Amino acid sequence: MQWESWSAFWEMGGAAGFVWGSYGVTFLLVALELVLVLRRRKEAVRKLLRWRRAIGKDRNGRTDARMESQ
Amino acid sequence: MTPSDRGRSLFRFAAPQVFYPLAGRLAPWFAALAAVLTLAGLWLGFFVAPTDATQGEVYRVIFIHVPAAWMSMFIYLIMAFWAAVGLVMNTRLSFIMSQALAPTGAMFCFVALWTGALWGKPTWGAYWVWDARLTSQLLLLFLYLGFIALTRAIEDPRRADRAGAIIALVGAVNVPIIYFSVQWWNTLHQGASVSLTKAPSMATTMLAGMLVMALAAWAYTIAVVLWRVRPMILERERHTEWVGALLDQESTERGGRA
């Protein structure tokens, strides 16, 4: 382990801006991509469900009704 | 032929139906692998690898810079490969794959540029020089953006698939041409005042960190692409019965939870 202290680690020998700037942006982008990708599926499912309801193919409308009556 | 037979023969794309659940099952494993490898790579990079004699600590950017640069190039090749498969075999899944790869490739491309620029300022004194490798990386970003912009601009998915495939292939033919032309262009003007190959010979721990991070990038890419492919499959196969059944199930689950 070559770091004397945590503060030395964060200073990165004076290159903090460059190193953490690189890592920060990279992980920010990765996080953003993950959020977008995972949200996209939920949105797609919601959109498709709305679409199925609109074209009246939603068999589940009936199942729901049955479940309520139970 | 009975009506129901006909209904089934209407939509006979078996592959997506198989691939969809498979992707859903595999993706978390790759994501976990990526997380573990990233942690290992960061530990190697920050706590095991020694300070560089000439550059000091700045060089630690290398652990994302190089894997990102590699990934951006690999991903373009894979993208073009799937595009070609799609055009030849006329399978929708291949087109979907190539479109799902593009954003991640563009992301890595941008990361390589960004980290390189931040690295360049302390080492070369400028964020950017028109070096051959840098320039071809920039053009690669444009190729990615063009592909994404084109496929997004076309609403009809079938047309978007094919048009995107054509531009991906044309781009793939051009990547080597660009690379060599840029190299030649640059060496004609200025002696290699800056050159990446002059980078310090690496300690083995550095190399190990870099390789582990590259593997992490691979695992991450696979996970993200599998996740991105799933909703794309759903949207395109929405007329099929299996998607219908799946959606019904999904909405019951939601209804049940509510």
Place this chain on the structure above:
Amino acid sequence: MLSTFLAVLRRDLLLAWRGRADVLVTLAFFIIVVCLFPFGVGAEPNLLRAIAPGVLWVAALLACLLSLHRLFAQDHVDGTLEQLLLSSESAVLWVGAKVLAFWLSTGLPVVAVAPALALLLDLEQGGLPVLVLSLTLGTPTLALLGAVGAALTLGLRGGGMLLALLVLPLFVPVLIFGAGAVEAELSGTGAAAHLLLLGGGLAGALALAPWACAAALRISTE
């Protein structure tokens, strides 16, 4: 077989003639872009001379780029493209005819006035023949590559700009070798290698672009 090729070629040239204003204006654009530089950069002769080949080539490239969207747009809007695609001839034929007519009516004039503009920017006289030769080899390549982009972006919103984004990375090698040829000649290295590569690029584009373009057109009109 040849009849389709000739019919399309004849019509497109007739249209270019009928719309002479267009051709002249492509030229005018080329001239104006070149003339803008002294305004933007300042009138110092040494500086201008140093950037002259680059500016001329960039201007030629932009002039080509900006007229590209015209290549199929009108025919797409008025339905002519549909009719051509319903022709029983191979689409590669008439695509070739259209690109040829396009180059004759926009590329050739640019090549023709380039030497005059080079004199304006004080380019040394020795560079002129190489400039003309490099443009003669390079602009048809640009037209061929650009045609693929034009076909792909047909009828899309913001098509003109999207087109620019798609084809500019493809244009870069042509630009590098084109402008490079002139600079190499001026610096005494000799332009032969550059010109050979430009020629090779043209041959490659001739062999592949019409097919890609025909495929793209079928996709775009679906």
Place this chain on the structure above:
Amino acid sequence: MLSTFLAVLRRDLLLAWRGRADVLVTLAFFIIVVCLFPFGVGAEPNLLRAIAPGVLWVAALLACLLSLHRLFAQDHVDGTLEQLLLSSESAVLWVGAKVLAFWLSTGLPVVAVAPALALLLDLEQGGLPVLVLSLTLGTPTLALLGAVGAALTLGLRGGGMLLALLVLPLFVPVLIFGAGAVEAELSGTGAAAHLLLLGGGLAGALALAPWACAAALRISTE
């Protein structure tokens, strides 16, 4: 009165949003043109630094020029313009709204990314604020002047190019003062005079261009 202004502004911004790709692609075009220069001119940093303000301004001007034809073209083709001219409100109002929406969706992004590109060309940091200020004052002037040209060339064949020819002479003074401001700042003379002139130009254009544009539209649709 304001309702027409707002309706047009809202719709045009909505359209810009709907066709986001467009806005992004205008930007991409700006970026690409700037990046082309090193390929044409060569990668020598000193040369690049010397031409940087000129190149940036010429690229901004071209990006504006190339999106100009979009300003009225679609509305003309689909008949919306006729309907707007049949509105009982003064045409100056909605012309103003259209130009404003146009600048917000194409000029503003260009102003926003210009500093990053300036770094790419290695422009000295001191010049950046002046560059941004000069573009902020200059690009709306370009949009206003360009709108008159766009209105005059509406529906003409080769409109895009004719437009370029018409408005480029008007754009040249803006270019001279815009690029000049940055160069003056870098050479230590101070950019105040240039910026004042740019501001004056903007005020003048704001006062006159919408009227000219409205008149031109009436003529073009007759």
Place this chain on the structure above:
Amino acid sequence: MLEVQDLACLKGDRLLFRDLAFRLQAGDLLRVAGPNGVGKTSLLRLVTGLAMPEAGEVRWQGESIRRVREAFHGELLYLGHLAALNDLLTPLENLRFATSAVGDAVDEEACMQALVRIGLGNQLDLPARVLSAGQRRRVGLARLFLSAGRRLWVLDEPFTALDVHAVADLAATLSDHCAAGGMVMLTTHQDAPFARPPAVLDVGAFAC
């Protein structure tokens, strides 16, 4: 109300018609007739003030429309050959814009109802680009339901591309507008079931 006097129209070197005159009063429905190319569209554009006549004058309430342009355009609804649709916007957005741009304050609900009434209830969210020929036409015609306040309707071939039901519907709407004191001037080559047979202006009779 609307009065046309001695109108002549020159196109290129061809004088399409001359000495054309008619007047339109509250409740009138006028069908401009004549074979293809006789000058019907040209006449309509003269009447709306979009084009200027070679000779003669168009008067609104006794005043030349060039002098009372604003008042006249406030009372006029013109639907030409072109549908005035932006391909990227939905029918609803197009309709809202079309009304508010000419200064009619119409709320979204009313626009929606007009579209549903004209049979585009299922296409409210589609971009206009993908609509069929008849559906595009209908979006333009939906403005009729929102423009009862405008007295003069000038329509160039409104029945084009419409199916039979829509034609009957439209004819009824036009008849109603006239019954309520409005004026309608239209061209068409098709027969339509108007409540009362319309007056006919044969442009061919004034051709040169």
Place this chain on the structure above:
Amino acid sequence: MLEVQDLACLKGDRLLFRDLAFRLQAGDLLRVAGPNGVGKTSLLRLVTGLAMPEAGEVRWQGESIRRVREAFHGELLYLGHLAALNDLLTPLENLRFATSAVGDAVDEEACMQALVRIGLGNQLDLPARVLSAGQRRRVGLARLFLSAGRRLWVLDEPFTALDVHAVADLAATLSDHCAAGGMVMLTTHQDAPFARPPAVLDVGAFAC
């Protein structure tokens, strides 16, 4: 001759029709009917091969048109909603190009006669831009007179914008083509005086 099987057409989210099937034999005149937006134009484009079906097949002489594309297109004449006119060229130049581009060897004299016959004798030298709506349509239709050799005519709303005489004329031309062993498939919302009442294909019956 022309055989359509199990055709399905998907537009965006909407399956317009499925399981659509019909056949067309020498001498048949088929009118594709249905309300606006049901999918008539879409069907015509599938039949010509300009668009690809979601499912099903179009067969020409028993072979899928994708396999015999060239032979099929050599026998086909398609006139769509768009007139395929270049605004700068005269009707004569447009017509000559339209015929020679698809490989029909037609000389100038024949083109001129076709234009005169369709009533454009006075407009031979005008640029297409200034033609009236009906005149533009006629230039497209003039191709019919020069395409007797093409067996299958597919026409999308050919009667649009035509005046009554032209409609009668066109109907007669179509009837003649069928009588001579050709096939015609058209859409229209107007009635036209055909020699024999055409067979009707109601797309609405296959709608989903």
